Amino acid sequence: MDKAVPRTRIRPFLTLFVLLLLALVVYQTATISRSRAMADLLDSSSADLNRYALSLQQELDRYKDLPKLLSSHSELINLLLLPGSESVYRANLYLEKVNNTIGASDTYLMDIEGNTLAASNWSQERTFVGRNFSFRPYFRDALAGEAGRYFALGSTSKKRGYFFSYPVEYRDRLLGVIVVKIDLNDIETDWSDPMTDILVTDEDGVIFISTRGDWKFRTLEPLPQDDLQRIMSSLRYGDHELKSLPVVERKPFEMSQIITLVEGQRIDNVALDGIDPQRYLQQVAQVPDAGFNVSILASLKPVERRVLTSVMLAVFIYGALVFLLLFLLARRRIVQERSRFKQQQTLALERNEARVRAIIDNTHAGLITLDAHGVIESLNPTAEKLFCYGSGLLTGEYFSKLLAQEDRAVCWQHITGEASGPDELMIEACGIRMDGSRFPVELIIGRMSETDAGRFLITIHDLTERKEYEVELKQARDQLEYRVAERTQDLTRANARLLHEVEEHKQTQNELIQTAKLAVIGQMSAGINHELNQPLTAIRSYADNASSFLKLGKLEPVSGNLEEIAGLTERMAKIISPLKEFSRKTSGQTVPVSLKAVRDGAMSIMYGRLDKAKARIEWPDRLEKVFVLGDMLRLEQVVVNLISNALQAMEGRNEKWIEIELERQADRLCIAFRDHGPGIPEQELGKVFEPFYTTKQAGQGLGLGLSISHRIVESMDGHLKVANHPYGGAVFTIDLPAVDAPDDKIGVQ
Numbered sequence: 001m002d003k004a005v006p007r008t009r010i011r012p013f014l015t016l017f018v019l020l021l022l023a024l025v026v027y028q029t030a031t032i033s034r035s036r037a038m039a040d041l042l043d044s045s046s047a048d049l050n051r052y053a054l055s056l057q058q059e060l061d062r063y064k065d066l067p068k069l070l071s072s073h074s075e076l077i078n079l080l081l082l083p084g085s086e087s088v089y090r091a092n093l094y095l096e097k098v099n100n101t102i103g104a105s106d107t108y109l110m111d112i113e114g115n116t117l118a119a120s121n122w123s124q125e126r127t128f129v130g131r132n133f134s135f136r137p138y139f140r141d142a143l144a145g146e147a148g149r150y151f152a153l154g155s156t157s158k159k160r161g162y163f164f165s166y167p168v169e170y171r172d173r174l175l176g177v178i179v180v181k182i183d184l185n186d187i188e189t190d191w192s193d194p195m196t197d198i199l200v201t202d203e204d205g206v207i208f209i210s211t212r213g214d215w216k217f218r219t220l221e222p223l224p225q226d227d228l229q230r231i232m233s234s235l236r237y238g239d240h241e242l243k244s245l246p247v248v249e250r251k252p253f254e255m256s257q258i259i260t261l262v263e264g265q266r267i268d269n270v271a272l273d274g275i276d277p278q279r280y281l282q283q284v285a286q287v288p289d290a291g292f293n294v295s296i297l298a299s300l301k302p303v304e305r306r307v308l309t310s311v312m313l314a315v316f317i318y319g320a321l322v323f324l325l326l327f328l329l330a331r332r333r334i335v336q337e338r339s340r341f342k343q344q345q346t347l348a349l350e351r352n353e354a355r356v357r358a359i360i361d362n363t364h365a366g367l368i369t370l371d372a373h374g375v376i377e378s379l380n381p382t383a384e385k386l387f388c389y390g391s392g393l394l395t396g397e398y399f400s401k402l403l404a405q406e407d408r409a410v411c412w413q414h415i416t417g418e419a420s421g422p423d424e425l426m427i428e429a430c431g432i433r434m435d436g437s438r439f440p441v442e443l444i445i446g447r448m449s450e451t452d453a454g455r456f457l458i459t460i461h462d463l464t465e466r467k468e469y470e471v472e473l474k475q476a477r478d479q480l481e482y483r484v485a486e487r488t489q490d491l492t493r494a495n496a497r498l499l500h501e502v503e504e505h506k507q508t509q510n511e512l513i514q515t516a517k518l519a520v521i522g523q524m525s526a527g528i529n530h531e532l533n534q535p536l537t538a539i540r541s542y543a544d545n546a547s548s549f550l551k552l553g554k555l556e557p558v559s560g561n562l563e564e565i566a567g568l569t570e571r572m573a574k575i576i577s578p579l580k581e582f583s584r585k586t587s588g589q590t591v592p593v594s595l596k597a598v599r600d601g602a603m604s605i606m607y608g609r610l611d612k613a614k615a616r617i618e619w620p621d622r623l624e625k626v627f628v629l630g631d632m633l634r635l636e637q638v639v640v641n642l643i644s645n646a647l648q649a650m651e652g653r654n655e656k657w658i659e660i661e662l663e664r665q666a667d668r669l670c671i672a673f674r675d676h677g678p679g680i681p682e683q684e685l686g687k688v689f690e691p692f693y694t695t696k697q698a699g700q701g702l703g704l705g706l707s708i709s710h711r712i713v714e715s716m717d718g719h720l721k722v723a724n725h726p727y728g729g730a731v732f733t734i735d736l737p738a739v740d741a742p743d744d745k746i747g748v749q
């Protein structure tokens with residue numbers, strides 16, 4: 001990890017270095033190979049040039065002395081001295097013969113005026129005979145008494161020719177000029193090399209021999225107008241235009257120069273797109289006495305190809321070397337990694353072995369390995385300690401020696417049994433220590449893995465402590481079971497007692513409820529007294545009246561009075577009947593209860609008191625549709641208690657007004673009783689449901705009403721809560737499970 005970080009940092013620099021080195025290698029290779037290729041090209045083209053110049057020289061040399069030789073021939077002198085048809089004929093024949101023999105193009109004789117008197121081609125259609133060539137420089141040179149040499153395009157034949165001339169003299173008198181013309185086309189055809197071009201230029205630089213047909217009669221450099229005019233007027237090259245070659249660049253190189261030609265279409269000396277500029281190495285050699293130069297133009301394409309090949313080879317070799325280096329580095333790294341991995345592995349193995357050894361030596365279990373015959377091969381210190389043998393004393397002994405006689409057979413059977421049998425045997429046996437004492441052990445005799453086939457590993461646990469512990473455990477369990485039985489009995493008894501107490505409590509509660517009812521009845525009795533007093537007084541006066549009418553014998557009013565009495569008793573029975581209902585004990589079952597029924601029941605009890613106290617009570621409408629789950633009589637008792645408390649609280653107030661409101665929340669129904677009394681002091685709010693809490697004077701209240709009401713509501717799975725209204729008065733809320741109006745009236749109260 002430590003090494004990986006710098007390596008990744010170095011990598012970009014290394015890559016840059018490799019690329020820079022590659023660029024250097026490419027540059028150096030290109031430079032060296034170019035200079036070598038150029039040197040080779042220079043050598044080879046210089047050798048070629050010399051060869052071509054020499055061959056040209058030799059070709060010319062073959063003819064150079066022929067005019068001189070011919071000039072002294074008598075036939076020709078005769079013709080010049082004594083012109084006549086006979087001498088012309090003979091001279092023509094002679095020249096024809098000579099011309100054929102030497103292989104020249106034409107041989108002809110001119111007088112000092114330049115008129116051709118005889119010619120080798122006398123018999124041909126385009127014969128020189130009769131033509132005047134006094135304008136040719138070679139004629140003038142010969143007239144001057146010198147051997148003339150000249151290259152020109154034949155004015156008659158239109159063929160390029162090289163002219164050798166010589167004056168014909170007789171006794172120091174100039175008579176005429178003899179000319180031998182040779183054809184240079186053959187030389188051109190001999191010179192053919194695809195990579196080099198040969199040019200022969202005259203003293204003006206006009207190309208008149210070239211291996212490239214299109215370069216003929218062009219110049220190496222543009223000629224000044226004067227020179228052009230002069231050459232044109234000499235008719236040397238007929239009517240050829242003598243345009244210069246399209247050279248765009250000239251660079252000196254050693255003793256020669258490199259020229260760049262743009263062949264093809266050009267506009268204002270600028271090469272058009274797609275036209276490939278060609279570069280040549282130009283070398284020039286002079287042909288002595290001939291009056292012209294031979295140039296060789298060697299294409300630089302082979303040089304460029306050689307440079308490219310060398311560069312590619314260098315890049316390839318460089319690439320191969322770099323890859324080889326990378327490969328060697330990678331290999332070295334892999335070898336290093338491998339050896340490191342091996343070291344780590346060996347270290348890990350050693351550590352592992354040491355750990356296993358430590359585990360074996362320090363384990364609390366005794367470990368013994370046996371060979372296939374049950375002989376002890378090795379054992380750990382724990383095993384030696386278990387059997388109280390000194391170190392190394394048990395090795396080579398039979399394992400059965402460590403077991404009691406009765407347990408040996410089972411172990412022996414497993415050790416000598418089939419290898420395909422169970423791999424492991426676990427038994428509890430009796431071990432024998434060195435001193436002969438016995439102790440309980442647990443043995444696990446296991447076959448070793450395939451590599452140690454036939455051998456066994458025995459794991460031994462001393463069971464002495466466990467056995468003691470088991471005995472202790474058994475005793476403790478027995479004790480516990482005994483105590484549990486005892487406790488169960490106690491609990492059963494306590495349970496029975498509790499059940500009994502609950503039963504008693506229920507009874508007490510019922511009695512308390514009954515007492516509370518009676519207390520309410522007691523409170524109501526004054527009102528009932530008042531209610532009953534009226535009809536009683538009326539009955540009495542009706543009875544008195546009836547007896548007076550009877551005495552008078554008036555039977556009709558008697559029956560009227562008796563009917564009135566019967567009506568009044570019915571009314572009295574009605575006044576008393578709710579009291580009977582109220583004091584009745586209830587079943588305690590919860591059923592859907594109509595709030596209308598509760599209201600009617602409570603109101604029939606409270607009617608008299610409300611009326612007397614001139615109190616107003618407001619029940620919500622459509623109560624017949626509202627049902628709660630509960631016990632009607634008990635709920636009625638709670639409602640009576642709440643209304644009665646509200647009446648007592650509002651005593652002495654001008655306006656006595658009780659508002660009852662309903663609120664349905666999901667499956668619950670809240671019935672709130674708000675009075676317009678003084679409310680309950682805040683600190684007393686938590687106490688009002690406590691039994692015997694009362695603020696009333698002795699004899700007026702027991703302080704049990706709300707406590708019992710609270711329990712009654714809770715027994716119906718509801719809650720009774722108290723709060724003070726923000727605008728005064730107390731609000732008692734009964735919260736009960738709501739039910740939808742049942743379809744059938746079975747079980748509905």
Ligand code: ADP
Nearest residue numbers: 645646649694695696701702703704705706730
């Ligand atoms: P009791 O009516 O016999 O005193 P309750 O348990 O019915 O017993 O009421 C306990 C006390 O709660 C009352 O003495 C009274 O002080 C208070 N209390 C009950 N209802 C109201 C109420 N509507 N307004 C004010 N105080 C009330």
